[in-house]
Amino acid sequence: MHASSDKNDWMFGNDTDDPLRHAFDRKVTVHPGAMGRPVPPEDWQTVLQDRLDRRPGPEQRAVYINIPFCRRRCKFCNFYKYPADKETVRRYLDFLVREIEMSADSERVSSRPFNAVYIGGGTPTELTPKEIGKLLEAVNEHLPLTNDCEITFETRTSGLDDNRARACLEWGVNRFSVGVQSFNTEVRRSLGRIDEREVVIRKLNRLQDFGLAAVVIDLMFGLPGQSMEIWEDDVRTWLDLDLDGGDLYQLMVLRGSEMETMASGERGPADLPQQAAMFGRALDIMEDSGYRRLSVCHWGNGHRERSLYNGLTLAGAEVMPFGAGAGGNVADVSFMVESDLRKYEDGVMRGEKPLKFLARHHPMRGLFSDLSGQIDSGRVDMSSLRKHGVDLEAAAGPLLQRWSEIGLISRRGRFLELSVAGQFWNVNLAQGMIDWCMGSGQGTAGHPPQGAGAVMG
Numbered sequence: 216m217h218a219s220s221d222k223n224d225w226m227f228g229n230d231t232d233d234p235l236r237h238a239f240d241r242k243v244t245v246h247p248g249a250m251g252r253p254v255p256p257e258d259w260q261t262v263l264q265d266r267l268d269r270r271p272g273p274e275q276r277a278v279y280i281n282i283p284f285c286r287r288r289c290k291f292c293n294f295y296k297y298p299a300d301k302e303t304v305r306r307y308l309d310f311l312v313r314e315i316e317m318s319a320d321s322e323r324v325s326s327r328p329f330n331a332v333y334i335g336g337g338t339p340t341e342l343t344p345k346e347i348g349k350l351l352e353a354v355n356e357h358l359p360l361t362n363d364c365e366i367t368f369e370t371r372t373s374g375l376d377d378n379r380a381r382a383c384l385e386w387g388v389n390r391f392s393v394g395v396q397s398f399n400t401e402v403r404r405s406l407g408r409i410d411e412r413e414v415v416i417r418k419l420n421r422l423q424d425f426g427l428a429a430v431v432i433d434l435m436f437g438l439p440g441q442s443m444e445i446w447e448d449d450v451r452t453w454l455d456l457d458l459d460g461g462d463l464y465q466l467m468v469l470r471g472s473e474m475e476t477m478a479s480g481e482r483g484p485a486d487l488p489q490q491a492a493m494f495g496r497a498l499d500i501m502e503d504s505g506y507r508r509l510s511v512c513h514w515g516n517g518h519r520e521r522s523l524y525n526g527l528t529l530a531g532a533e534v535m536p537f538g539a540g541a542g543g544n545v546a547d548v549s550f551m552v553e554s555d556l557r558k559y560e561d562g563v564m565r566g567e568k569p570l571k572f573l574a575r576h577h578p579m580r581g582l583f584s585d586l587s588g589q590i591d592s593g594r595v596d597m598s599s600l601r602k603h604g605v606d607l608e609a610a611a612g613p614l615l616q617r618w619s620e621i622g623l624i625s626r627r628g629r630f631l632e633l634s635v636a637g638q639f640w641n642v643n644l645a646q647g648m649i650d651w652c653m654g655s656g657q658g659t660a661g662h663p664p665q666g667a668g669a670v671m672g
């Protein structure tokens with residue numbers, strides 16, 4: 216096996232007969248995409264307002280609401296922002312509701328319904344039942360929603376009690392996304408998770424007993440102290456619970472997380488070849504489960520779980536963001552709401568959408584989002600991509616040929632299908648194609664690609 220030598224050659228992968236473990240040296244990004252063109256801060260409000268005054272197209276779209284508080288920071292996480300003290304949370308909620316009210320009259324928000332709402336964070340169950348009711352009342356009152364709108368409430372088991380669950384259900388939440396990560400108490404403790412195995416199982420059963428909303432969980436592989444045996448037990452415990460679905464995520468050691476300082480090894484996170492083996496093992500188990508595969512890492516059990524928000528965001532759909540630190544995109548711009556609480560409040564008080572940055576989309580964003588979404592589903596309909604005005608087949612021929620040779624993809628009719636190895640390395644395949652297109656000049660083959668890892672589509 217030899218590794219690629221030129222930094223721009225990473226996308227061609229390594230010569231290996233074990234592509235699952237060794238096709239690449241690293242995952243190049245978490246979310247594939249192409250950097251847009253930043254707009255100068257003095258123009259942010261005018262540019263955004265112009266887009267908010269425009270009527271949206273007929274495509275499905277979503278809302279994201281951010282609750283940037285957690286009781287305790289998990290070691291793998293770099294999202295968490297503020298400790299959840301009651302007064303700060305109460306004050307934040309007032310401003311968040313005001314931000315939602317302020318947007319309600321804009322043409323962009325009011326003229327077509329949203330198909331999915333995702334309330335995430337942070338930990339939304341840091342809100343009291345009354346606060347949850349207040350937020351969801353504002354959502355229902357001020358945002359137009361489709362009759363079958365998927366309304367997801369993200370939570371972890373600690374803090375999730377009957378009163379909070381009832382407040383969610385009363386106001387139309389129809390999907391709970393529960394961050395479990397592992398059922399093993401020791402592994403959980405090493406992550407900074409609070410509840411032990413029995414409590415996690417009891418709370419998931421309780422949530423499922425309400426019978427009113429889909430219950431899906433996140434599990435992670437590659438965690439410190441999580442042997443293959445423990446990982447298998449995590450997957451089988453989830454299946455035994457007969458929930459509505461779940462995600463099996465690879466641990467990504469993120470910059471700024473506590474995990475970044477932990478060495479890999481017996482007590483630290485698994486290395487990439489070990490993670491690849493865990494992914495392969497999980498696929499074997501899932502193949503016998505009868506669950507529906509919704510993406511390379513997400514499964515539904517029965518028909519309740521749609522995973523609509525995830526599907527829409529992966530395919531580049533419009534997402535209207537609310538709350539400090541929330542990111543989204545409208546028309547041809549992506550932006551993030553100010554994450555500093557004081558500045559966020561000041562902006563809302565001025566009657567503005569407080570912004571942290573705003574950028575115009577890359578001209579090929581439509582193609583890149585479509586492609587990334589399809590790669591995440593495990594197969595790509597090459598002929599469907601022609602609607603973006605690019606013949607990717609011709610443009611990326613040498614790259615596709617190489618991936619086929621090292622066992623990452625295969626061809627079936629007009630479809631490219633990802634092998635198990637291709638599924639494990641799916642973000643590299645998506646980013647590789649995007650970088651290739653950018654480097655080769657709007658999708659015409661010939662020149663070497665330019666760099667990797669650009670995020671933000």
Ligand code: SF4
Pocket residue numbers: 284285287288289292293294295336337338371394
């Ligand atoms: S993983 Fe979730 S619960 Fe844990 S610190 Fe991050 S945002 Fe909070």
